[in-house]
Amino acid sequence: MTDQMKRIALARRPEGVPAPQDFSIETMDIPAIKAGEVLVRVSCLSLDPYMRGRMSDAPSYAPSVDLGATMTGQGVGRVVASKADGFAVGDLVTGMTGWADHAVLPAAELRKLPEDIPESTALGVLGMPGFTAWTGLRKYGLPKAGETLVVASATGPVGSMVGQLAKAAGLRTIAIAGGPEKCALAVETFGFDAAIDHKAHDDAASLRAAIAAATPDGVDIYWENVGGKVLEAVMPLMNVGGRIPVCGMIAWYNGAEAGDKLPLIWRSVLTKRLSVNGLIIFDHWDDFPDFLSDVAPKVAAGDIAYLEDIAHGLDDMPQTFISMLTGGNTGKQIVKL
Amino acid sequence: MTDQMKRIALARRPEGVPAPQDFSIETMDIPAIKAGEVLVRVSCLSLDPYMRGRMSDAPSYAPSVDLGATMTGQGVGRVVASKADGFAVGDLVTGMTGWADHAVLPAAELRKLPEDIPESTALGVLGMPGFTAWTGLRKYGLPKAGETLVVASATGPVGSMVGQLAKAAGLRTIAIAGGPEKCALAVETFGFDAAIDHKAHDDAASLRAAIAAATPDGVDIYWENVGGKVLEAVMPLMNVGGRIPVCGMIAWYNGAEAGDKLPLIWRSVLTKRLSVNGLIIFDHWDDFPDFLSDVAPKVAAGDIAYLEDIAHGLDDMPQTFISMLTGGNTGKQIVKL
Known part of the structure; x- marks a missing residue:
């Protein structure tokens, strides 16, 4: 020794x-x-x-x-x-x-x-990268048979595992990889349904068109490994209720374009393990009776304060709306007729 | 009639x-x-x-x-x-x-x-805005007593309700509002622990310093109503495991700065009701035995493909690492000694 x-x-x-x-x-x-x-x-x-x-x-x-x-x-x-x-x-x-x-x-x-x-x-496959793929898909990807998954860095140790696990769960899997050789590998070795070469697309719009063509039913899960151009390309293709496990952002590890505010925000999502959820209240009407039975008595009892900004008459309503958009009101904007 | x-x-x-x-x-x-x-x-x-x-x-x-x-x-x-x-x-x-x-x-x-x-x-308070606050806080904010909540548009009908519900749940609540009058209202009428006037800060860095001073334990929940400068200011202050219900982005409703890529991404989170989750595998080691018992047999049986890119020797390791960062490897990068 x-x-x-x-x-x-x-x-x-x-x-x-x-x-x-x-x-x-x-x-x-x-x-x-x-x-x-x-x-x-x-x-x-x-x-x-x-x-x-x-x-x-x-x-x-x-x-x-x-x-x-x-x-x-x-x-x-x-x-x-x-x-x-x-x-x-x-x-x-x-x-x-x-x-x-x-x-x-x-x-x-x-x-x-x-x-x-x-x-x-x-x-690799039985270490941190494989474990990352398995955990992220299970906890945050929530794959359902028939859905579509897009994976960045798809031939990497994490991406290739994500693709295989999703495929086994019955999803359509789309690889994003750099160069024709990696794209071939994604399909032939890792069983992706299609692969898109991000190097063949100079900008996000062109890459987006290629991904859109491969995802006729939209994207339900985007596995984020890279940030940058791929993120920009995929985001508008996401389906309602889509999931994005943010696992890495290698495109920005060596620095980002000056003035680009996105990396700071996206990096925080990763490093702080944030849970960011879009909320459109029209999805949740079924809970409205629960809300009323919880909150209406508190409002009636004066335990919840509320403030209204009352305008009058239909004719001024456009101007009142314009003012509200720039913070001109104080409290809930109401128009009384 | x-x-x-x-x-x-x-x-x-x-x-x-x-x-x-x-x-x-x-x-x-x-x-x-x-x-x-x-x-x-x-x-x-x-x-x-x-x-x-x-x-x-x-x-x-x-x-x-x-x-x-x-x-x-x-x-x-x-x-x-x-x-x-x-x-x-x-x-x-x-x-x-x-x-x-x-x-x-x-x-x-x-x-x-x-x-x-x-x-x-x-x-207002018993309609869509109040219901939005109640639902978003319950489903995505997941408030816990002792945590800190920051709300943008805090005197609006949604924000004021979020603040009061969170305060009643035992959180420290911080309002962001426009102008001294709305800040006073936030504290006096809606019971926020502190209020910060975003109009008193020209840029995100200055606003961030003010929010940081009011959130000594960091931010656990950021209720997003506005996007723009407030989002940029709050994001680096988020605690690990923080939650961001994305309810609106009024700062960008009338358009965003040219070249700013963030609004496109953030808007998709809202309009598509996405669930975006930061994943750091070091938080999940407790699940590692479950992973091994699920995946190791599949690897042993050849049901899961994996690919390794083998380099040799410690001396070239820095160069191999540099190459990997720009996609120079194919498969998991391993260095054999």
């Missing part, structure tokens, strides 16, 4: 697209392991888009990697030394090893892997 | 802010009523921001008003003639009378009102 290890540290914070100079490759002594810890020799490491966020010191859902610290990331490897119950030398494990060829981790942060499935699947 | 009525018709489609010339005031004969219909003399009419949308012929959640047709809207009045069971002359009723002093409506589209509550409440 060697007593040296190699790791990649974050040397400086990238601006826009990261550059090789933002990283430093370092050799160091393997730390001594303490009680409850395990030393893993890493055989496989994962690279995932979320890592770009960790390189930035902008506030996000997870702390950024400190300058000089090992880049964060999941790895698979074998135990080479253990001071923890339940882990023996030779065990195949996975955990947040970082970008390094060895890692010392508390046993509680490691998970043992079966030997009968390729070890790299723990980083 | 007169045999003439007066109505306001849509004369042309407004561009931007409506003008009086977009409407025409007309006198006409009261239509004869048929079996099952009721003639109502209108005493009170409602004016609501949603009406601006009906004046446009852009596709929306409801059909636009035809040119030459009576402007749509809810009214209250008394029955002056009835050919319908259950409605007698003198009954106080409400329905979609349109902007007119008389209306002939099918009985099924009318609702009788009690005589002991002011009739205009059927258009």
Whole structure:
């Protein structure tokens, strides 16, 4: 057993697209392991888009990697030394090893892997990306047979899983991918019903026309991995009651167009795990009797205040409406005849 | 009983802010009523921001008003003639009378009102605006005692109801309103804990600082009535797991800044009643065993396809990462050591 290890540290914070100079490759002594810890020799490491966020010191859902610290990331490897119950030398494990060829981790942060499935699947289809697809579709996508799903980054580890799970649930699945090879892959390997090459469309309007042609019944679920042009293209095609699990926005990870206010808003939806719901009251009339029986007594009792702005006569009604649109009224605008 | 009525018709489609010339005031004969219909003399009419949308012929959640047709809207009045069971002359009723002093409506589209509550409440606190507040808060706001709610257009008929219902549920309630008088009203009449005058802030950053000062624990629910500057200001203040019922976007009803992509997206959320949910997989680890037991057998059986893009060695890892961010990989990016 060697007593040296190699790791990649974050040397400086990238601006826009990261550059090789933002990283430093370092050799160091393997730390001594303490009680409850395990030393893993890493055989496989994962690279995932979320890592770009960790390189930035902008506030996000997870702390950024400190300058000089090992880049964060999941790895698979074998135990080479253990001071923890339940882990023996030779065990195949996975955990947040970082970008390094060895890692010392508390046993509680490691998970043992079966030997009968390729070890790299723990980083992909049976790891975080696959789990992301499965969870997001189940909790937020709410797929129903016969509906239409559009997936951005459809040949990626998340998108390809979303497509397959939705297809198995009886949905029509449409892939958005970059280039003819990925489009072929989406249909042939991942079973999408159709694939659209976003690189063949310079603007959102042209991409939208292509997606519209492939989604004659509209879009019920848009799985959001990218933001940018694809989001703009898909949004007007959504059906009433559609669902958008927001899983990533890789188009904006390296920065957005100056003056574009959308990335700030959309990024907050992701990083804050917001639940944003369009409300059109005409969908909810069935609940009106419940509302009245709850609220009418409170209004009658004076427990709920209300304010009316009373105008008079039909003739001035257009002007009253115009004024209301710019905040000219105070309270509910009523016109008495 | 007169045999003439007066109505306001849509004369042309407004561009931007409506003008009086977009409407025409007309006198006409009261239509004869048929079996099952009721003639109502209108005493009170409602004016609501949603009406601006009906004046446009852009596709929306409801059909636009035809040119030459009576402007749509809810009214209250008394029955002056009835050919319908259950409605007698003198009954106080409400329905979609349109902007007119008389209306002939099918009985099924009318609702009788009690005589002991002011009739205009059927258009406001006990009508569509109040019902909107009650429904949206209950279904999408999901208020919990101790949380913080921010409401745009807080002294309007929807916002003032949202604030009072949330306050009664034990939330800290913050009003956004236009001008010192409305701010005073929000606190004194509607019981908001604080009110912020958006007119006192020229840009979103300045408004955000004021809201942040009033929301030391962040924002759990943002009730969206306006879009524009307020949305931009509030969004970064949202807490993890926050909820945004999107009820309106009056700031953009008369058009948006050229090149601003946000209104298109946000408008779709409203008009299509979308459910948009941020997904960060690190919140969901408890479900990981369920995922593995569902999906691992399918992967082992070859029922789920997956694709890996294998790179080799730690030294090239930064470059591999950079390439992945721009779509250079195909399938899950793995680095083998």
